Amino acid sequence: MTDTTDTDIEPAGGSESATGTDPAENRTDEGSDDRSDLRRTLNYALLGGLSLLALIATIQLYLNVSSAINQWVTYEYRSLFQAAFNLTVLLLVSTGMVWQVRRLRE
Template identity: 50%
Template structure:
């Protein structure tokens, strides 16, 4: 009859901290992904307007590509950091 009591173990403090930390890193990953989507939409529109205003016609594709690369690199760094933290735990 004491076997029924062993199924309901109370998690120790380190397990509870691990779960909280994992959930925080998952939330950070979701936040970085959402940030990447919003940044690409908003900044792309602003950058296109700025490029159209200040850059001559033949160099516009180059400046657009450079801008998109910077936005993707920053987002990728944040996503990579979150995934690395999740996989280490």
């Protein structure tokens, strides 16, 4: 029979430390964090660019619809059509703002 002492026996986890955690789990992959930060920054930059483009397109649409109302609608009804159009835009913007505030509060 061979004599085994306490020093010859490995812990059940092999490379686990006395705290029971794997040392490999404590290491962070800094390259992955850098890529994640870069990806997040690029996503925000893309979102900002697309938002600016959407803002410009929205302003152009608003001005063109106003021009079309002035051209196609008789003078007596222009203010009514402009008011209806402005109310529609206001309701859409308000809905978008409420939706965004709810998303931010989650």
